[in-house]
Amino acid sequence: MASQDTYEIWPQLFASFAVCVSGMCTGSFFAFSSVVIPLLQRPDLQGGLNLSLEDGSWIVSLFFIGSICGALLAGPLNNQFGTKRLAIFIALVVNVQWGFVAYNTTLAWILVGRIVSGMCYGAFLVFVKVYNAEITHPNLRGSTSTFYTTNLSFGFCYGLTCGYFVRDLSLLCGLFSLPSLLFLFLSLFIPNSPFWLVQVGREDEARNSLQWLRGSAYDITKEFQQIREKKLTKEVESKELSLCKKVQSPDLWQPLLRVGALLVLIEIGGMNITSQYLVVIFQLSGSNMDPYLAPLVVGGFRFGLGLCSTFIHRFVRRRPFIVLCFVVVAISYSAVALFTYLHDHHDSKAVQALNWIPVVGLVLIQVCDTVGFLVVINLNLQPESFPTQYRSIGCGLCGVITAFARFVMSKCFSQLLEFITLAGAFTLFGVMFVNIGIYCFYIVPENKGQCLVQTEEKLVK
Template identity: 45%
Template sequence: MTTSHTTWSVLPQLFATLSVCLSGMCTGTFFSFSSVAIPILQKPMEQGGWEITLEQGSWIASIFYIGTIFGSLASGSLVDKYGSKWVSLVMGPVVVLNWIITAFPGHIATIYCTRIVAGACYGVFLAVAKVYIAEVAHPDFRGTTSAFYPTFLSAGLLYGFVLGNFIPHLRLFTLLLAVPAIIYFVMCLFIPNSPYWLVARGRLDEAQKSLQWLRGSTCDIQEEFKEILTKSERSNDDAKESWKSSLTSSDLWRPLIRIGVLMLLVEWSGSNLISQYMVIVIQESGSSIEPNLATIGVALARMIFGSMSTVILRYCPRRPLLLFCTFLSMVSFLSLGTFKHILTTSREISENQTTVEEIATIQHTFGWIPMVSIGLIQACETVGFIAIVHLTLQAESFPTRVRAIGCGLLGVVTALARFSIAKIFPLLLSLLGFEGVFWLFAIILLLIFIYCWIIVPENKGQSLTKTEDKMMVT
């Protein structure tokens, strides 16, 4: 869609960014696997399970994030050395092979190992998507592309939950989870290397061809190409100094502490945890809706809200939106815990005061509450926590010279937080009960609301320089 020599084309950039963001769909299958597989593996062997305990299942969900730490730490060097395109082309077959090994395990330890590899792939995928989108999308189109990755992640969740509902055999289910990785690999065959990466390697002719392909054959790219050359020269100058002073600089640690605390609280609030244990959560919540069908509905709602997040963020100020999503998540967790508490209390006194039929009537009439609550939690995570905290706020908080280091460290913080909450979730259930755990999450969300009210500034429509200055104020 090109009308003059100065007009850039949408379609090439759309194809390139969508191709790389298909890695988000691969990530969604990583999350849906644990949610579907753990309940199946808990079943007796005659029913196709392995009779594993929930504690063993918690390792399937949590050890994934140990791999994410390794992937996050290695991703910067991989992308810098080989480029986003070639890293993507390698990751596709790695994911496919990993799913094949997962489908034919000889022992539960094999699944633990493949989950570590999957987590490492997730860490790499995040880095590749962020870097490639930032470097190939036109500045006027970049905001639109920010929603692609979380939308595809939600699509991967939906795909996995649909398979889990219609395919009862774990092995076939696992093999079919490799399909998005195959599509991802094929599409990445046709995308160009980033012009920024090519310029940094001195391959200027290839960089010009890449930028021309991305902007369209009739677009005049000379001015933008000169900007890329200038930026590359400045980056080289900054790199000579950054590693000498960055790790001890207040420019790094002030925003790192502020945003790091927020990200720790967000992960400990249970919003992301729901994806890993969704089938179990719906089973335990007292919902009247069949768990596998409920997961499909929740994942569909999450994908819809994910696709809408770009439009929402375009018109809504970020700070009020984050506060609203936090408050709505808190109310949803309170509803989950309270509904379960009412059912549990009713059953405990049923012999004297309440008949079994009356309890069944309550569950049938109001059994939609858990599904709606979980759907709202997932929607708020996508629009508020992923789009604002993970993809926008952390990148805006660091000065340019320490942005890569800061975002990398925050990735490690996030992975450790997710590992810890996923691992202790069964312990929390045994100590506090279902309702107690989700009331605890509601309390953490209240702390997040207060913290955001005090700490998080409104950055909508402001330059990176101004947002950096805000985060450096003590």
Template identity: 25%
Template sequence: MNEEPKKSIDEEAGLPEDCDDEKDLGLKNGRPRVLARIETVPDIKKDTSGITTQYIATGIVNLGAFAAGACIAWSSSALLLLHHAKSEAVFTHATNTTTINDTHSRLVLSDSEASWTASLLCLGAACGAIPTGLISQYFGRKKTLLYLALPLVVSWLLVASSPNVYGLYVGRFVGGLAVGAFSVGIPPYVEDIAEPELLPTLANFYHVHLACGVLFGYVVGMISNTTWLSFLCATVPIAFFIAFIFLPESPAYLMSQGKYNEAKAALRYFRGIDNNIDSEIKELKEHMRNYAKLKVTFKELLSTKAMVKALVVSFGLTIFQQMSGIYPVLFYAQYIFKTFAISQNLPGAAIILGFCLVSSTYFSTMLLKTVRRRVLLMISFTAMALSLGTFAVYYHLQVSSVFEKGTWIPLFTLCIFVSVYAVGVGPIPWLMLREIFPKPATRRATAITAGFHWFLAFAVTKMFQHLVKKVGPGWALWYFASICVIGLIFVYFFVPETKGRSLEEIQNEFDGIHKKRKHRHVIEVESVSDA
């Protein structure tokens, strides 16, 4: 029986067998190939080392995260403008009866409609996060991210011009699809273009840009017109599209499609002319050849004890991260300040809150390099619980007329809350995904964790209104503080330390394997001198 000749490894991977020679760059099947897209890419300041190029490219792609932050912050000011004048905002126990109206608004929202408008962004993000990895695998990382600007612009146009609340719902949900897709699609692109020693720093750009987008949304929220507020936020995805279109596709994706020459040109763009990319190209080729063997399905994530425990840790951190109340604080910042009758101007107080979030997120990069993960998580959960508890005590004393209205305490405690969140509880669950899962499983685990993250954000944001109506603002704060305490206990008993440890050591701990330390036995032999 005749057997078909086996294909070579290079043919199975879609790579030419003689593609190791760098002089073949620009040739395909013996004919010149013009890389039109690569040739249009600007040479960033003649960067010969590639470091500046990687920083600038990472900043450009994370304009998507900036746009997502603006979507989150929009509701803080816009919902006050769209809310019914006779309503006491989201809270039934409000202590300040000052009302704010947008005289140009065509919509007037009830309490329930306002909460749906805020939370539907997160529901859309949950739907957009899970399939993004598969979509980018088939259509390309760059193309997928680039076209996400379209639904964002459409969502802002719907929000700005919708004549009824249902158009507002659709606009927020469509915008959420892009927000969730950005959270899953941006990190792999950065991972593909970054050198290993720069990756920890560049990976944190997502959180910094997201925080900057929140601050931007609070700043433009000073405009008391929801139409103009939406149009200003729409400029961010437009700027992202214009800037990102000039960057190359991910070298790893190009290699996976058999486009060796384009992959090499793209990698050389990100590495500069001073670096030899031959070894990295060979690593990419080897990874593509073994991709089918190393590929992990969603079912295989539950196949081993170590994988299941890693998912428990990942999901547990996500639960306590979201149930701590961070998104209700960001979505309803001005509502909360209005309820507690702070002495500061409402938009100005939101801007201060956003600035604390940005500065803490920026400095968290340095802390993550020096402080252990478990220590940062426990300090963060403890400080969040204390700040929320202090806020709750202040509210009860204010209701009892011990404190006068118009103090700085609510703003101060919330600034502490978002600052310590940004240092530990915010970035570390995402960072640990790369440390507790094998590399082939990381992107699958990231996709389902991101979907779970955004679904929880939707549930907590929607529940916040009903919780405050049932128990009042003070007891709602106590609820979130207690969640932080339980999160602290979870970290202490279930979360392993990952800093400075290999994946094998972490997986062995999940499997219950404790390697014994090697003991060196020294036998001293006394020499006897000859008589």
């Protein structure tokens, strides 16, 4: 007799990992700007192009303009075509854009490529978290959510490694395209989400998909009935609501306001800046470590500790863990700011003995982002906060909010350095994260081990 306690984990792990390989593509996107901007600043490379940091900021910021468009489009596309077909299409687009940039390495094509890759990243922000939330058993969701961050860390480390050993931009683009080829291959074998299949009226396929994901020994009756009843309830509600009232529904905007505010605050706190400008930050910090080698150390630790995140989230409770991450990031920002200030104003042997501080501080910031913020807030809190009919759209809007905040911060970072220096900027970020941690403590619910049907309404009460 089938049991509700003997679900298989391997089908879920494969499906989740396959779609989360898109994180490797994201990691290579982030590493690209970090290694290419310093290359383009060198007059002996790229046909004598001597790029300023202000001009280079467009390489970073236009990526997030593209991600706004991608996030807006991905929600409706995911609802219309499902994650599998959307993932295959996006993987093809990623490969094509790398090919165009490799063929023509002028600044104009690089900027076009950054917009296109940003659109793909915006789509990742939507369908990865939605798909992972809908296919995995509640007891596994926290662990499988770490697959994206682990892949992102690997892709980031891979990109930094390529940038350290390769100085030819065309060859770099070719190497950066390899993760998207793997993503394309694996996407061919993932099942469609049972939630999406029920939503579009393909219930027989939904049963087969859910049974495949849970294994032949698992009784899917109760779980499938919950999914079906949720869909029927929402159909009744949809018939009673006009389009205007749907947009005004608290099921959408209440969780959007709470989660969106948290995402914006984290970006204003400079979290994305540290990965996009790693080489530049090490150059300005005063550390005597090779500014091209130091990011490799950061990326290596980020990937290594990111591998442990699957086991960490299998056991820890989310709220205390994420608050701890905020505290660690605030201390790390402050420590790097203090070292940079002392190096700029009181350089001495005692200060030089503390050269390890920028490396350790940035390692801790990146690790907390990978193990904490991306998993708990981006990949768990977002999809768990929205009802099924709003999940893709809600996550898409969260992606738009995040992308816009990142665009503003990445474009303004060079001016921020000019006005208050790196020490001042990191001091500001440290103060921001203390306040964000307090806000996070009150709005992050403890959803560990709860199914989506149970978590959907918690943030709209």
